[in-house]
Each structure stands twice: as structure tokens, then as C-alpha cells.
Amino acid sequence: MTMIDAQGLARSFQAPQGEVNAVRGVDLKVEDGEIVGFLGPNGAGKTTTLRMLTTLLRPTAGTARVAGCDLLSDPVGVRRRIGYVAQGGGANPAEVVANELLLQARLYGMSKSEAGPRIADLAERLGLGGLETRLIGSLSGGQRRRLDIALGLVHRPPLIFLDEPSTGLDPTSRNQLWDHIRGLRDELGATVFLSTHYLDEADALCDRILIMDQGAILVEDRPEELKNRVSGDAVTLEVAAADVPAAQDVVRGLAGTRAVNVTGQTIRFRADHSSRSMIEIMRALDARAVDPISIQVDRPTLDDVFLTLTGQSAAATSARAA
Numbered sequence: 213m214t215m216i217d218a219q220g221l222a223r224s225f226q227a228p229q230g231e232v233n234a235v236r237g238v239d240l241k242v243e244d245g246e247i248v249g250f251l252g253p254n255g256a257g258k259t260t261t262l263r264m265l266t267t268l269l270r271p272t273a274g275t276a277r278v279a280g281c282d283l284l285s286d287p288v289g290v291r292r293r294i295g296y297v298a299q300g301g302g303a304n305p306a307e308v309v310a311n312e313l314l315l316q317a318r319l320y321g322m323s324k325s326e327a328g329p330r331i332a333d334l335a336e337r338l339g340l341g342g343l344e345t346r347l348i349g350s351l352s353g354g355q356r357r358r359l360d361i362a363l364g365l366v367h368r369p370p371l372i373f374l375d376e377p378s379t380g381l382d383p384t385s386r387n388q389l390w391d392h393i394r395g396l397r398d399e400l401g402a403t404v405f406l407s408t409h410y411l412d413e414a415d416a417l418c419d420r421i422l423i424m425d426q427g428a429i430l431v432e433d434r435p436e437e438l439k440n441r442v443s444g445d446a447v448t449l450e451v452a453a454a455d456v457p458a459a460q461d462v463v464r465g466l467a468g469t470r471a472v473n474v475t476g477q478t479i480r481f482r483a484d485h486s487s488r489s490m491i492e493i494m495r496a497l498d499a500r501a502v503d504p505i506s507i508q509v510d511r512p513t514l515d516d517v518f519l520t521l522t523g524q525s526a527a528a529t530s531a532r533a534a
């Protein structure tokens with residue numbers, strides 16, 4: 213089943229400086245059991261899209277079916293079938309963990325006898341065991357995010373939206389959270405749609421990535437395919453000072469090499485993705501009696517993809533988000 217099928221979703225806001233077109237006619241599909249990541253610089257429109265898909269914000273235009281229900285004519289049906297974990301989470305810091313989970317279960321119409329085992333199961337899955345009697349305000353950042361996710365899952369939604377789930381977490385807590393998110397899909401069969409500023413997170417977790425900028429989706433594909441779209445591997449070749457002119461000639465003369473840049477004894481360039489082109493470079497260097505000191509080939513990263521498409525570095529946008 214297609215879990216999200218949106219067509220032409222758009223949202224504008226009236227702001228003092230004039231109309232802001234936050235989302236400009238987005239089409240997107242997410243299939244059952246996928247983990248899909250939503251990337252984009254600050255202000256790209258990710259949260260606005262998530263808020264529309266989760267019924268919190270009415271679109272100015274467009275339609276969508278979410279978890280089998282029509283977003284506009286059956287928002288209550290959508291809400292029953294989805295979990296939404298917002299950026300700040302909504303848990304009450306003055307409440308005790310177990311009470312907050314029970315309250316959430318009761319809000320979704322579960323009886324106490326139904327809620328008890330569900331909460332115990334979730335606490336175990338999300339590493340909250342032993343924290344049931346703790347005040348929410350006293351939890352660490354990682355524990356708090358896991359509680360937020362547990363709250364979003366109490367009613368067993370087949371589709372869960374996570375808005376920047378790991379912002380502000382330390383590397384260990386992030387890795388644990390990723391394991392839990394994978395578990396949602398692998399063990400519970402849930403579909404996960406998450407927004408993130410972290411490309412390593414998107415790379416590690418997501419089957420598919422959508423990159424958004426200025427209210428539109430620029431590209432969507434599997435992480436590997438996205439990397440293949442960036443033109444070529446980055447090659448760094450170091451040679452003896454006397455060999456630099458010959459090596460430069462060789463590199464510039466080969467088909468499939470471009471963006472050649474020389475600094476001292478180091479020649480950097482882009483080459484088509486193939487081990488074949490490396491063999492050709494080595495042979496051509498050999499033919500000119502150039503013996504490289506070192507050669508390093510780096511595959512494009514999602515950072516390169518992001519930078520190429522949006523003109524902004526992901527590191528800068530994630531630093532702003534944190």
C-alpha cells in the first residue's frame with residue numbers, strides 16, 4: 213500500500229514582509245515499510261510539509277492520502293493511523309514517564325488493561341525500562357527523544373513522522389536512536405518518514421531521500437543513486453615536485469577527468485566513477501615515467517550531493533539547527 217500519496221501540496225503564509233510560499237506544490241509517494249528521509253536547508257519547507265501531512269496545518273492547495281485516509285475529508289482517520297514526533301516533543305516535564313504514556317494511551321481510547329502491556333512493550337523496545345517512575349524533566353536528551361517516540365507509537369500507528377529526531381543528541385544516543393528507528397520498521401513493520409539535517413543519519417537510515425529547497429522537492433532517490441549523480445570521484449594525486457608538469461599534462465589529457473586543481477605537489481581532480489579510469493591514469497603516468505607518491509580516490513558523499521543541489525553545505529545548516 214502507498215502510505216503517503218500527495219499531489220500538489222502547497223502552503224503559503226501571510227507575513228509582515230508579504231506572502232511566504234513555504235511549500236510550492238509538492239508531489240510525493242511513500243510506500244509501506246519504507247524509511248524515507250526529508251533533507252533540506254533551514255527554511256526549505258520540511259516542517260511545513262510534515263505539519264500538513266499530519267493534519268496540523270491545512271494546505272492552501274493540493275491533496276493527499278495518508279495511511280489510507282484523505283487528508284482533507286478525513287483528518288481524524290489520518291490522526292488515528294499516524295504517529296507524529298515533533299521537534300521539541302510534547303511531553304510534560306513535570307509528569308512521571310509511566311503516567312505520561314498511560315495518559316497518551318487513554319487519549320487514543322485504550323483501556324487500562326490494554327495500555328499496560330503496550331506501554332511495557334514500548335518501554336522495553338525503546339530502552340526506557342527502569343525509567344518508568346522518573347520525572348520527565350529529569351531525563352537525558354536521548355531518553356527524552358526515546359520517550360517522545362514511545363508517545364507517538366502508543367496507538368500502534370502504521371506510519372510515523374519524526375521531525376529531526378536526533379537534533380541535539382550525542383553520537384552514542386544518536387546511534388541508539390537509529391537502531392530503534394530501524395527496529396520500528398524491521399520488527400513492527402512501520403513506515404517512517406523523518407526530516408533531518410544530518411546527512412550521515414539519512415545515509416545510515418533511509419531507503420530513500422527527498423531533498424527540498426525553497427518549498428520544492430529538488431530530487432528523490434536512494435542514497436547510493438544520489439551519490440552517483442554527483443559528477444565523479446574526487447581524486448588526490450601527489451607526485452615529486454619535478455613530476456608536477458608531466459602529471460598535470462597526463463591528468464588534463466585523459467577523457468573523463470575535469471576540475472583539475474594543482475597546489476604544490478598535489479593535483480586534485482574529478483574522474484568518472486570507475487576503477488577503469490584509475491587504471492588508465494596509472495598507465496598514462498607510467499608512460500611518462502611519473503611515479504606517484506600517493507593517490508587517493510574518494511567517492512562522492514551525500515554532502516557533495518546536497519552542496520551541488522542547494523548551493524549550501526549541510527554542515528552549516530545542521531549547525532544552525534543544533
Ligand SMILES: Nc1ncnc2c1ncn2[C@@H]1O[C@H](COP(=O)(O)OP(=O)(O)OP(=O)(O)O)[C@@H](O)[C@H]1O
Nearest residue numbers: 225227232234252253254255256257258259260261
Ligand atoms: N506560521 C508561519 N508564518 C510565516 N512564515 C512561516 C510560518 N511557518 C513557516 N514559515 C516560513 O516558511 C518557510 C518554511 O519553513 P519550515 O519551518 O517549513 O522550514 P524547514 O525546512 O522545516 O526549516 P528548518 O530546517 O529550519 O526547521 C520559512 O521561510 C519560514 O520562515
